[in-house]
Amino acid sequence: MITRFAPSPTGPLHLGHAYSAIRAHDMARAAGGRFLLRIEDIDRARAKPEWEARIYDDLRWLGLTWEGPVMRQSERLNIYRQTLAALWEQDLLYRCSCTRRDIEAAVSAPQEGVPRGPDGVVYPGTCRTSGARRPGEPLPDAALRLYMDRIATDCHFDETGEAHRGRQTITRDHMIREVGDVVLARRDMGTSYHLSVVLDDAAQGVTHVVRGEDLFEATAIHVTLQNALHLPVPVYHHHRLIRDENGKRLAKRDDARAIALYRAEGATSADIRRMIGL
Numbered sequence: 001m002i003t004r005f006a007p008s009p010t011g012p013l014h015l016g017h018a019y020s021a022i023r024a025h026d027m028a029r030a031a032g033g034r035f036l037l038r039i040e041d042i043d044r045a046r047a048k049p050e051w052e053a054r055i056y057d058d059l060r061w062l063g064l065t066w067e068g069p070v071m072r073q074s075e076r077l078n079i080y081r082q083t084l085a086a087l088w089e090q091d092l093l094y095r096c097s098c099t100r101r102d103i104e105a106a107v108s109a110p111q112e113g114v115p116r117g118p119d120g121v122v123y124p125g126t127c128r129t130s131g132a133r134r135p136g137e138p139l140p141d142a143a144l145r146l147y148m149d150r151i152a153t154d155c156h157f158d159e160t161g162e163a164h165r166g167r168q169t170i171t172r173d174h175m176i177r178e179v180g181d182v183v184l185a186r187r188d189m190g191t192s193y194h195l196s197v198v199l200d201d202a203a204q205g206v207t208h209v210v211r212g213e214d215l216f217e218a219t220a221i222h223v224t225l226q227n228a229l230h231l232p233v234p235v236y237h238h239h240r241l242i243r244d245e246n247g248k249r250l251a252k253r254d255d256a257r258a259i260a261l262y263r264a265e266g267a268t269s270a271d272i273r274r275m276i277g278l
Contacts, residue, residue: 001033002207005059005066006197008040009052012258016212016242018062019276023239024210025064026278036204037066041074042189042196058259062269071204073196080191083199083229084184085139092150092228093184095131095142102126115178118218122180144185149176151228161238163213170220182221194221202231210237242276 003024007017028035039055041047059066087093098106106124115122123145131145152175159168184195201209216238226233262272 001028001031002036002205003028003033003210004036004038004201004204004206005064005210006038006040006200007055008043008046009048009055010043010046011051012260013055013058014242014257014259015272015276018058018259018272019242019278020210020212020239021059021064022062022273022276022278023237025066027208027210027237033207035064035066036071036206038071038200038204039073040193040196040200041072042077042191042193044074045188047074054260058263061263062259062272071200073191073200076196076200076203077190079199079203080185080195081139083195084144084191087146087184088133088139088144091133092147093144094128094133094147094181095140096123096127096145096181096183097131097143098123098126115180117179117182118221119179119182122178123182125181128181141187141190142185143183143187145181146184148179148181148224152176152224153227155223155227155233157219157223157233158235159216159219159238160208160235161213161216162240164216164238168219170223175220175224179220194218194225198222198225198229198231201234202226202229206234208235208237210239212241213238214241 005021005024007013025035039052084093103121103123106126107121152172154172155170157168159165182194183192185191219236223233
């Protein structure tokens with residue numbers, strides 16, 4: 001078993017991060033496997049070296065160890081671009097100039113029941129024709145969407161998380177109608193979370209993806225991409241989320257639950273485990 005923890009260095013790790021990291025670490029150790037670390041720093045505007053350094057400090061304080069070297073997404077931009085170029089050459093991508101506001105406006109009226117997928121409102125296809133690749137045109141420096149109807153097939157993945165345990169089926173119709181043409185490259189990043197996570201998990205040989213329940217719906221995108229790119233499909237384990245006293249999911253803005261602050265107040269790693277139910 002090979003698991004990984006893949007935080008973004010855009011703020012402090014909180015109790016939710018601790019839960020996910022410990023679950024992935026302990027599952028790998030119990031199986032005699034390997035636990036890896038990946039820094040997801042493609043958001044160069046928000047990623048900071050000081051936050052990355054704190055990630056290492058917090059994880060070590062929690063008693064977690066990982067095999068090196070640490071993978072950093074900012075060092076793999078050429079890999080992402082090569083994959084995008086191949087998809088572009090196969091006419092599987094198109095340029096998209098729409099903003100979020102444009103998309104919301106396009107689907108706002110007069111219809112009701114607009115489908116929403118893992119990335120929000122399902123893209124209405126505004127740029128499918130105008131943004132299509134012209135013969136011989138190289139990969140543009142632009143936002144790129146996937147022609148979902150050209151790659152989607154019925155496929156499956158195995159889930160071991162408590163809420164969805166068992167074989168999960170993803171249908172072609174679901175991907176086209178309820179997920180739609182997802183963004184595979186953002187202009188300011190040159191890639192996207194969906195593309196990067198799929199390529200990185202394959203490159204690291206991850207066999208079991210352990211992450212929060214909030215990413216369960218996105219797994220259909222990842223498995224579809226894995227099948228289209230002929231990559232192995234890991235086993236997925238989507239765990240419960242750590243919430244505050246009002247039931248709200250923790251976010252990085254919740255500094256009051258930052259691991260570093262608990263450390264500064266004299267808590268131990270064992271205290272953190274008890275707080276998150278491990």
